Amino acid sequence: MTEHTISAYEAELRHLAGKIAEMGGLAEQLVADSVQALVRMDTALAQRVVFEDRRLDQMQRDIEEASILVIAKRQPMAMDLREIVGFMRIANDLERVGDLAKNIGKRVVAINSSIVQKKLMVGVEHLAEIALEQLKHVLDAYANRNEALARQVRERDDEIDALYTSLFRELLTYMMEDPRNIGQCTHLLFCAKNIERIGDHATNIAETVHYAVTGSMFETERPKADLTSEQAIALPG
């Protein structure tokens, strides 16, 4: 390979890495905006999230296409191949994070017709803060090839799962207390589930960072998970 070819190839990889960073920034923004829209019941902001999510979809397609062309054209060696596979996997996770933010945005538009009690929102907001932190940290870990930070993100997913489980029970209790809460609480349950899944995607990205850096998967099964789907619901009343 000539010097010229090598640097064109490197430029392609750098371009793709830049696209991932851009996608990561947009995904973070959409998650933050969707939660702000929910907490403030800001339907205009919610609608903007729904609209902007299309950009993430398009970026994911572009990154997938460009990655495959690089593989076909350059026949990369193992380490570069892992990096390019990483582009595709992370773009896929970020696209799904965008879908989840979009879904929260749609629910804000739905909930809007009623007045939401502040107390119902506190737990959702707290869950979202942690999920968003996880997303920021894992994107930092990716940008800096920081395997230790990726590992921390993966380990902290337990915290999100535990919070989600407790929030799930809390929302169900409000529904039992007053059937007029059922509609709102159901939307909030789905929003909370969406946020918990954003955390799962942060964990997936952590696994991709580990794979791109080390060439192997994490040594142990990831600690799991959302317990609400595994446990019977014991409710007062």
Next chain:
Amino acid sequence: MTEHTISAYEAELRHLAGKIAEMGGLAEQLVADSVQALVRMDTALAQRVVFEDRRLDQMQRDIEEASILVIAKRQPMAMDLREIVGFMRIANDLERVGDLAKNIGKRVVAINSSIVQKKLMVGVEHLAEIALEQLKHVLDAYANRNEALARQVRERDDEIDALYTSLFRELLTYMMEDPRNIGQCTHLLFCAKNIERIGDHATNIAETVHYAVTGSMFETERPKADLTSEQAIALPG
């Protein structure tokens, strides 16, 4: 390229297509089993679904890895490249279908402690029948490169979305009527959402079939969607 090389390449593509068919069969089975487990409250079957889902995860990783190696090694031309990208996309969708079936399985284990009213289950079962038909049809469409059948699957997704929306309202009504239904109905709401999402993945696969056959995306935006996240909930009482 020699005759020998061409046929080794073709053998690789056929091997991957066979793996996709195998994955499709397993994904169908897990969806069917998870719904049977739900309808009959068969926790042993539900646990088997949760366990078997790991095979789908492994198959997806294997297909992704093998596809990328084929691209790097063979530098395929446009038509073959589309087929290989199709392998990766469909494996990804089938893996997610498996996750959704697994989630239904986990909820069966959770619901088990209570006696579920038959009437709550009818709508979920009907929704699942259609989603499973969609999955079967789109896998047929893929196996036979049947673009018209893929288009039908995509158009029928509306039916699933409409059914889901009506089921969502119905389950909320039962919750309003009797708070003792809230726990069960919440699990069923999530099961119904999982089934609706299985339908979405069938639609994604339909889009991949169209892309693999024609080289382009469907000409119009896909008709959307689950309306429960977009509409305010108007409930009796």
